[in-house]
Amino acid sequence: MFKGTTILAIKHRGEIAISGDGQISIGNTIMKNNTIKIRKLYDDKVLTGFAGASADAITLFEKFEKKINELHGNLPKAVISLAKEWRTDKILRKLEAILIVADKEHIFIVSGTGDIIEPDDNVAAIGSGGPYALAAAKALVKYSNLSASEIALESLQIAASICIYTNDKITVEKLQ
Numbered sequence: 001m002f003k004g005t006t007i008l009a010i011k012h013r014g015e016i017a018i019s020g021d022g023q024i025s026i027g028n029t030i031m032k033n034n035t036i037k038i039r040k041l042y043d044d045k046v047l048t049g050f051a052g053a054s055a056d057a058i059t060l061f062e063k064f065e066k067k068i069n070e071l072h073g074n075l076p077k078a079v080i081s082l083a084k085e086w087r088t089d090k091i092l093r094k095l096e097a098i099l100i101v102a103d104k105e106h107i108f109i110v111s112g113t114g115d116i117i118e119p120d121d122n123v124a125a126i127g128s129g130g131p132y133a134l135a136a137a138k139a140l141v142k143y144s145n146l147s148a149s150e151i152a153l154e155s156l157q158i159a160a161s162i163c164i165y166t167n168d169k170i171t172v173e174k175l176q
Helices: 052-072 075-088 130-141 148-162
Strands: 006-012 015-020 024-026 030-033 038-041 046-051 097-102 106-112 123-127 170-176
Touching: 006 046, 006 097, 006 106, 006 130, 006 148, 015 038, 015 046, 015 097, 015 148, 030 148, 038 052, 038 170, 046 052, 046 170, 052 075, 052 097, 052 148, 075 097, 097 123, 106 123, 123 130, 130 148, 148 170
Parallel strands: none
Antiparallel strands: 006 015, 006 123, 015 170, 024 030, 038 046, 046 097, 097 106
16 A cells, blocks of 8 residues: 555546645655646646655656557557566566556556556546545445546545545546
């Protein structure tokens, strides 16, 4: 479990959104409140977010961006290629981070252990507040008329009210 963040990805009503809080913690000390942990890649057609060590995540963002560009935006192939390299490279496999990536068709969680997870219900979350945000998003999908970006924001706000490693400095990016 990576402490210090919450990232949520959701596909709902034709919109893809990723939200992330801004807190960076070392141990039980808050070091920064307004970090941006989500990015748009590949001409704003792919969204990414990370949990874990910041330097490790930046390395993974760069690797993933190279893969998605080389594979002309083919997200499933880029994810598989990244996971293979991450798992087999002696240096990369020591990175302590996890990614969520999404385009209009897919959402994937990618880890250094070789896991590539595509959620069944178009909602995924990572980080210490991930379970709280995931539960909130699933309920909001079922019992509200909110858009994906509204659900992404509300879910992170709920997680921030519960998880001490998640704050309310929330960024939301979306694809339509």
